[in-house]
Amino acid sequence: MPTQTPVIEMRHVDKHYGPLHVLQDINLSVDKGEVVVLIGPSGSGKSTLCRTINRLETIDSGEILIEGEPLPQEGKQLAQMRAEIGMVFQSFNLFAHKTILDNVTLGPREVLKTPKDVAEREAMELLARVGVEAQAHKVPAQLSGGQQQRVAIARSLAMHPKAMLFDEPTSALDPEMINEVLEVMVELAREGMTMVVVTHEMNFARRVSNRVVFMADGQIVEEGTPDEFFDHPKSLRAKDFLDSIRGH
Amino acid sequence: MSAHTVSMRDALYEEPGPKTRRRTRIVTAVSLVLVAVGVGFVVRQFYITGQLDAKYWSFFLRPSTWLYIAGGFLGTLRVAAVAGAIALVLGILLMLARTSGVKPLAAIARVITDFFRGVPSLLLIYFFYLALPQYGLRISAFWMITLPVALAASGVLAEVFRAGVNAVPRGQTEAALSIGLTPGKTMIKIVLPQALRIVVPSLISQLVVVVKDTTVAYVVSYPDLMQNARVLITNNDALVQVYFVVAILYVLVNFAINQLSIYMARRSGNPIISRATENPT
Numbered sequence: 001m002p003t004q005t006p007v008i009e010m011r012h013v014d015k016h017y018g019p020l021h022v023l024q025d026i027n028l029s030v031d032k033g034e035v036v037v038l039i040g041p042s043g044s045g046k047s048t049l050c051r052t053i054n055r056l057e058t059i060d061s062g063e064i065l066i067e068g069e070p071l072p073q074e075g076k077q078l079a080q081m082r083a084e085i086g087m088v089f090q091s092f093n094l095f096a097h098k099t100i101l102d103n104v105t106l107g108p109r110e111v112l113k114t115p116k117d118v119a120e121r122e123a124m125e126l127l128a129r130v131g132v133e134a135q136a137h138k139v140p141a142q143l144s145g146g147q148q149q150r151v152a153i154a155r156s157l158a159m160h161p162k163a164m165l166f167d168e169p170t171s172a173l174d175p176e177m178i179n180e181v182l183e184v185m186v187e188l189a190r191e192g193m194t195m196v197v198v199t200h201e202m203n204f205a206r207r208v209s210n211r212v213v214f215m216a217d218g219q220i221v222e223e224g225t226p227d228e229f230f231d232h233p234k235s236l237r238a239k240d241f242l243d244s245i246r247g248h
Numbered sequence: 249m250s251a252h253t254v255s256m257r258d259a260l261y262e263e264p265g266p267k268t269r270r271r272t273r274i275v276t277a278v279s280l281v282l283v284a285v286g287v288g289f290v291v292r293q294f295y296i297t298g299q300l301d302a303k304y305w306s307f308f309l310r311p312s313t314w315l316y317i318a319g320g321f322l323g324t325l326r327v328a329a330v331a332g333a334i335a336l337v338l339g340i341l342l343m344l345a346r347t348s349g350v351k352p353l354a355a356i357a358r359v360i361t362d363f364f365r366g367v368p369s370l371l372l373i374y375f376f377y378l379a380l381p382q383y384g385l386r387i388s389a390f391w392m393i394t395l396p397v398a399l400a401a402s403g404v405l406a407e408v409f410r411a412g413v414n415a416v417p418r419g420q421t422e423a424a425l426s427i428g429l430t431p432g433k434t435m436i437k438i439v440l441p442q443a444l445r446i447v448v449p450s451l452i453s454q455l456v457v458v459v460k461d462t463t464v465a466y467v468v469s470y471p472d473l474m475q476n477a478r479v480l481i482t483n484n485d486a487l488v489q490v491y492f493v494v495a496i497l498y499v500l501v502n503f504a505i506n507q508l509s510i511y512m513a514r515r516s517g518n519p520i521i522s523r524a525t526e527n528p529t
Contacts (some may be wrong), residue, residue, distance in 0.1 A: 054426055056422055056425065056426065075430075076430065079425075079428045079429065079430045080428065082425060082426055082427070082428045083427060083428025084428075086426075086427075087422075087423075087425075087426035089419060089422065089423065091419050093417075093418075093419035093420060093422060093423035094421060094423070094424065095424070096442060097442050097445070106427070106429075107427035107428060107429070110433060110437065111427065111428040112428060152423075155427065156422075156426075156427070157306070159427055159428065177461065188260055193468065198266050
């Protein structure tokens with residue numbers, strides 16, 4: 001094991017929603033360039049875990065470190081840290097009142113203070129990279145779900161993030177649009193982006209991830225390489241889960 | 249209201265069947281007859297009591313009458329416009345304070361909002377008219393009517409804006425925060441612009457209320473449409489006639505405001521109905 005500082009590290013993280021213990025003693029570390037996939041039945045806490053990493057969800061106890069530094073609690077430091085970690089949501093969440101181009105340039109211009117022409121040039125390059133440059137001057141509602149999600153990825157990339165969080169990025173998509181989004185993600189993984197991906201796409205998990213983390217009932221039940229996990233799951237919970245999604 | 253979008257009413261509308269169509273025709277015919285009878289009765293009463301006599305209407309032929317009405321009309325517009333503008337700004341500030349997350353500030357904003365929303369504007373006018381001068385604060389009749397009307401409206405508008413802000417999907421805020429915008433910038437750049445579009449219809453109806461509220465200007469003797477109407481009535485002894493004309497003017501102003509809102513709703517262009525707006529799980 002290299003002794004390099006992990007990009008994301010969670011130590012003994014706990015979180016409750018009222019009586020519900022949604023995250024139980026979570027320990028997880030993600031190294032630079034690693035692609036970690038979180039899978040598990042719905043309600044297992046995987047989305048919540050993902051959202052705690054940029055503090056869209058707070059935690060009750062434990063520690064979250066970003067490149068060895070504790071996650072800031074508020075203010076400019078928190079905003080700064082969020083700017084360095086991209087996030088892609090299940091429901092895209094493109095800014096509904098802004099054009100596609102403005103969606104992508106907003107972060108660089110407001111947060112990084114990039115000049116307008118530079119921000120727009122970069123945005124167009126990113127939009128071309130995810131294949132939606134022709135839509136640059138439309139508003140989000142005029143795009144298909146798959147296109148919107150690719151724009152959302154471009155919007156995150158425009159901030160030059162250290163790591164990207166994907167919270168079920170294909171779950172709200174029509175089946176024929178899932179692949180166009182996954183392909184962009186595969187490409188990112190190949191380029192060495194550090195990624196945490198909550199997903200139900202098992203093929204993606206198997207093909208792209210370095211590590212699969214299986215969660216159930218707020219706990220990490222097991223983790224391992226995709227081959228280990230999919231071919232020889234250790235826990236009964238994981239076996240049951242894999243059987244149920246394979247449909248036999 | 250606007251014809252080119254599918255409104256909730258259109259969406260819930262069901263094509264009527266033959267029985268319903270017949271019933272609709274019958275109800276329409278009966279209503280028309282009732283309205284005609286009603287109007288006929290009113291006109292007849294007016295005729296019998298001599299309200300239609302030329303002497304009650306002839307002064308409308310004098311330019312000075314119309315000049316006087318126009319003066320009042322301008323007064324009304326001036327008060328309504330300034331009060332509306334103050335109320336908009338104050339309403340947004342109160343809403344921002346209330347949703348700021350800073351507890352004491354939010355509490356103060358809430359008390360102010362509820363106070364102005366709950367107190368009748370006439371009472372506020374009395375405060376400015378009768379109470380303030382006792383403490384040596386002298387303001388003109390214009391501000392004595394404009395300020396209370398603005399304050400009363402600001403309370404309501406603060407709530408309208410808050411409803412608008414709450415109607416913007418949570419995901420918009422999360423996305424803005426996740427690219428590193430501060431909560432303040434998120435509100436100004438992302439949430440507020442969308443909230444404003446959502447509340448345009450409510451804003452307009454509140455503007456109509458402001459126009460109607462200005463009619464109590466006679467309390468402070470400010471020469472608005474209503475006050476000048478009262479003077480005309482005394483001078484010409486023609487109550488029904490003057491109020492009839494004035495009512496039409498008020499309807500016209502508010503009709504114009506409504507048309508303006510439809511125009512603005514069309515112009516603000518971008519369709520912002522997103523496909524998946526809420527976060528499941």
